[in-house]
Amino acid sequence: MCRVTHPEEHRPHHPDAETLQAGLPEVRRSPSDAGVVDMLVLRPAVDVRTVVDAVTADLELGFVGDGWLERGNSRRPDGSADPDAQVTIMNSRAALLMAGQRERMALAGDQVYLDLDLSVDNLPAGTVLDFGKAALEVTPPPHTGCSKFKDRFGIDALRLTADTDGRYLRLRGINARVVRAGTISVGDVARVTRPA
Secondary structure (H helix, E strand, O other), X not given: OOEEEOHHHOOOOOOOHHHHHHHHHHHHOOOOOEEEEEEXXXXXXXXXXXXXXXXXEEOOOEEOOOOHHHHOOXXXXXXXXXXXXXXXXXXXXXXXXXXXXXXXXXXXXXXXEEEOOOOOOOOOOOOEEEOOOOEEEEEEEEOOOOHHHHHHHOHHHHHHHHOHHHHHHOOOOEEEXXXXXXXXXXXXXXXXXXXX
């Protein structure tokens, strides 16, 4: 089953700073060593999100059907896609807090919504998330908010992701790359192996 969503289809939900702070303890309770995949999303075109039950992770393409490779990266000198940002992962509790309802979570623009502590100390760069058939490796580049994130979830949500606590918890999410090809499905458990 899949569902295609466009940001303009959803009324903006802008939680205030007090609501966001009140929800942080729940985000902090995310498991640290194994987390469940709550949602998977493909981004086949700009501002289009396809919610799917499973994705195929590919070493070269990232997620098959996602636009990562074609979209490229304006920050790279040649405009090519950044291999260290093949896949973006967001804590599903943080996404729900900011989105207000599950149906709006995909608007954050990430591909994997995972019930796992994504904090700097828990998932340092080089950590492998093993989903069984496929595996992703956490990469060094920070994943930061943008004007679209602010438009969809509000200035308070963007500020929270950018403050000291938000950066430590990586509330905006993390970047990763595919290190073992295979299928990832909603409900799969990602097991954490940290670098030695």
